[in-house]
Amino acid sequence: MARLSPAGTTAGGVGTVRGSRGAVPVGRAAIGPAGGADAQARAANRTAWLLVAPAVAVLLAMTIFPAGYLLYASFRSFNLMNPDAGRFVGLQNYQNIASNADIRQSLLITLLFVVLAVGIEVVLGLGLAVILAKQSRENSIAATILILPMAVTPVVSALVWRELFNPNYGWVDYYLQKFGLIDVPIDWLGSSTTAWITLISLDVWQWTPFVALILMAGIQGVPREPKEAAAVDGAEGWRLFWDIVLPLLRPFLAIAVLLRVLEAFKTFGTIKVLTGGGPGISTEIVNLTIYRTALQDFSVGAAAALGISFLVFLSIAVPQLLKVLARNTDLVEG
Amino acid sequence: MSTATRRWLTSAATRTVLWLVIAFILVPLVWMVSTSLKPAGYAQTIPPTWIFKPTFEHYVGVFKGEAATPFGPLLLHSAIVAISATAIAVALGLLAAYALARIPFRGKKFLAMWILSTIMFPPVVAVIPVFILAGRWGLMDTYPALIIPYVAFNLPIIIWTLRSSIRQIPEEIEEAALMDGLSRMGIIVRMVVPLAAPGIATAAILSMLLCWNEFLFAVSLTRSQVKTAPVGINEFTGMFGTQWGAMTAAATVIVAPVLLMALMLRRHLIEGLTLGAVK
Numbered sequence: 001m002a003r004l005s006p007a008g009t010t011a012g013g014v015g016t017v018r019g020s021r022g023a024v025p026v027g028r029a030a031i032g033p034a035g036g037a038d039a040q041a042r043a044a045n046r047t048a049w050l051l052v053a054p055a056v057a058v059l060l061a062m063t064i065f066p067a068g069y070l071l072y073a074s075f076r077s078f079n080l081m082n083p084d085a086g087r088f089v090g091l092q093n094y095q096n097i098a099s100n101a102d103i104r105q106s107l108l109i110t111l112l113f114v115v116l117a118v119g120i121e122v123v124l125g126l127g128l129a130v131i132l133a134k135q136s137r138e139n140s141i142a143a144t145i146l147i148l149p150m151a152v153t154p155v156v157s158a159l160v161w162r163e164l165f166n167p168n169y170g171w172v173d174y175y176l177q178k179f180g181l182i183d184v185p186i187d188w189l190g191s192s193t194t195a196w197i198t199l200i201s202l203d204v205w206q207w208t209p210f211v212a213l214i215l216m217a218g219i220q221g222v223p224r225e226p227k228e229a230a231a232v233d234g235a236e237g238w239r240l241f242w243d244i245v246l247p248l249l250r251p252f253l254a255i256a257v258l259l260r261v262l263e264a265f266k267t268f269g270t271i272k273v274l275t276g277g278g279p280g281i282s283t284e285i286v287n288l289t290i291y292r293t294a295l296q297d298f299s300v301g302a303a304a305a306l307g308i309s310f311l312v313f314l315s316i317a318v319p320q321l322l323k324v325l326a327r328n329t330d331l332v333e334g
Numbered sequence: 335m336s337t338a339t340r341r342w343l344t345s346a347a348t349r350t351v352l353w354l355v356i357a358f359i360l361v362p363l364v365w366m367v368s369t370s371l372k373p374a375g376y377a378q379t380i381p382p383t384w385i386f387k388p389t390f391e392h393y394v395g396v397f398k399g400e401a402a403t404p405f406g407p408l409l410l411h412s413a414i415v416a417i418s419a420t421a422i423a424v425a426l427g428l429l430a431a432y433a434l435a436r437i438p439f440r441g442k443k444f445l446a447m448w449i450l451s452t453i454m455f456p457p458v459v460a461v462i463p464v465f466i467l468a469g470r471w472g473l474m475d476t477y478p479a480l481i482i483p484y485v486a487f488n489l490p491i492i493i494w495t496l497r498s499s500i501r502q503i504p505e506e507i508e509e510a511a512l513m514d515g516l517s518r519m520g521i522i523v524r525m526v527v528p529l530a531a532p533g534i535a536t537a538a539i540l541s542m543l544l545c546w547n548e549f550l551f552a553v554s555l556t557r558s559q560v561k562t563a564p565v566g567i568n569e570f571t572g573m574f575g576t577q578w579g580a581m582t583a584a585a586t587v588i589v590a591p592v593l594l595m596a597l598m599l600r601r602h603l604i605e606g607l608t609l610g611a612v613k
Contacts, residue, residue: 041438044437044438044439045439045440047433047437047518048433048437048439048442049433049439051429051430051432051433051437051518052429052430052433052434052445054426054429054430055426055427055429055430055449055489055493056430056445056449058426058482058485058486058489059449059452059486059489059490061482061486062455062460062464062482062483062486062487063452063455063460063486065463066459066460066462066463066464067455067459069462069463069466070459070462070463073462073463127351128352128355131348131351131352132352138349138352139352142352142353142355142356144597144600145356145359145360146356146359147596147597147599147600147603148359148360148363148593148596148597149359150596150603150607151543151547151589151592151593151595151596151603152363152589152592152593153546153547153549153563153564153588153589153592154547154549154564155547155549155564155565155567155568156366156564156567156585156588156589157362159567159568159581159585160362160365160366160582160585161362163365163578163581164361164362164365168380169378169379169380169578171361171365171382174380174381174382178381205358205359205362209359210604210607213601213604214604214608214612217601217604217612217613218612252612255608255611255612259607259608262453262454265454265456266456266457266458268457268458268549268550269549269550269564272549272553273549273568287456287458290458290459290462291458291461291550291554294462294465295461295462295465295554300462300466303462304462307456307458307459307462308459310456310459311455311456311459314454314456315454318451318454319451322451
């Protein structure tokens with residue numbers, strides 16, 4: 001980034017200069033033939049921005065613009081049936097959601113879902129990765145099968161889950177009874193605890209392979225030398241894993257956790273189809289609450305205030321996670 | 335117990351665990367495919383029927399649509415949306431990825447970080463304005479209303495995947511071409527596209543898979559003209575109550591192409607989904 005030029009400081013954003021360092025190259029430019037380099041840098045700048053512009057435009061249109069629109073809507077009484085009749089209501093929408101116990105519950109439910117699902121997936125995924133890391137024909141077949149759940153359309157996996165856990169004809173209740181684990185069929189989606197078990201088991205089925213395959217790649221990349229050195233010192237089994245392998249696995253754990261957390265916060269289709277947020281609102285994560293409030297109850301103002309609050313929460317929490325990630329991997333470099 | 339015995343026992347135990355896990359992973363898929371092939375009357379029995387003469391009657395029913403909306407058009411809509419969104423996203427993503435990989439420019443680091451950070455943006459926040467504006471501009475239940483959001487949501491993954499494939503191309507060839515007076519656009523079309531073809535294919539397949547599976551925007555923005563398969567199957571079961579044969583046949587038809595794509599990608603699936611961080 002040291003391509004600096006005297007013109008850069010005055011070119012109003014076209015040059016490559018960072019203002020504070022402009023003074024240094026002024027002298028240098030006076031000596032060397034930097035005029036050509038400057039023109040070249042400006043041309044490069046223009047080309048680069050032209051190349052990224054279309055992608056950036058679409059991304060802006062689907063992130064910053066909706067966020068701005070929602071921010072605007074969140075200060076108004078905004079009903080979907082009559083969008084133009086909205087009037088300015090100040091912070092009223094925010095006060096309403098802050099005092100709404102259902103919404104506070106939905107935020108807690110969201111956190112609980114993310115922590116439970118990702119937590120279980122990481123523990124199981126790590127165990128699976130350890131087994132899979134040894135290279136063999138058998139493991140390579142297993143790893144291939146492991147890819148499948150991730151690709152299954154979430155709506156379909158939710159529908160399949162609903163029928164597998166069906167209390168009348170479902171395989172789950174039938175085989176649990178047959179093996180004597182339960183006496184009477186369980187109505188899985190009928191009570192909140194069992195609905196949670198059903199829901200989490202679906203997410204675990206679909207996404208544990210993702211974590212496992214990331215960690216498998218990580219374990220396979222652990223160099224032999226430290227393992228052998230530790231083995232010579234008498235470390236074996238769990239100690240070897242805990243002291244040598246796990247620290248080296250940290251970047252992979254960081255990636256897996258970050259991406260799973262981000263995706264878990266976006267979960268919509270599976271829960272919508274499997275439980276619809278129920279029974280009651282016991283599995284209604286915030287995405288479903290926002291969707292219901294806006295597109296089914298038509299209270300866009302309230303949904304917007306909730307959406308903005310969720311966005312603010314994510315933009316505080318996610319950079320913290322990204323920092324952990326940046327410390328551990330090279331994903332986030334210029 | 336000798337070391338050899340203990341080692342054999344450990345290995346036997348881990349293999350048992352592994353194959354139990356694999357069985358657990360396959361059960362839902364086995365249920366889906368086997369139920370779709372059971373003759374009417376055998377699909378929903380207690381105890382489950384394991385021995386039966388396979389039939390394609392449910393598949394025929396799903397496409398002929400004797401009772402519900404025929405499924406063919408829904409699959410067509412899904413394919414059109416997935417292919418168009420992917421084509422646009424790969425084209426735009428390639429240009430951006432090239433600039434980020436090769437050209438030093440002002441604001442590059444910030445831009446790269448911003449593009450990466452858009453993966454955290456919750457789609458449910460975007461869907462409300464898109465829904466309102468699509469209604470106002472008469473775009474409800476049209477292809478663009480679905481394609482544009484899908485382009486946006488796939489761009490970060492595509493840009494990141496392509497940026498790392500472009501970086502693997504030796505830069506010297508391009509420098510020589512630049513000296514010879516070829517424009518950046520010329521370089522992208524004539525050199526980067528062929529040399530980064532495997533990366534482009536990976537990004538494209540991954541993007542199609544994600545578009546095909548998308549539900550939130552599809553259920554909010556489509557009614558009948560461009561209704562996609564995941565939206566259709568969700569309503570379909572409601573209409574059929576618990577008609578397992580029809581539902582599982584439709585489910586198998588929806589899932590088959592994405593499973594195929596995942597198997598084509600194999601380990602590149604993880605590479606793509608982790609934005610190239612895990613190879």
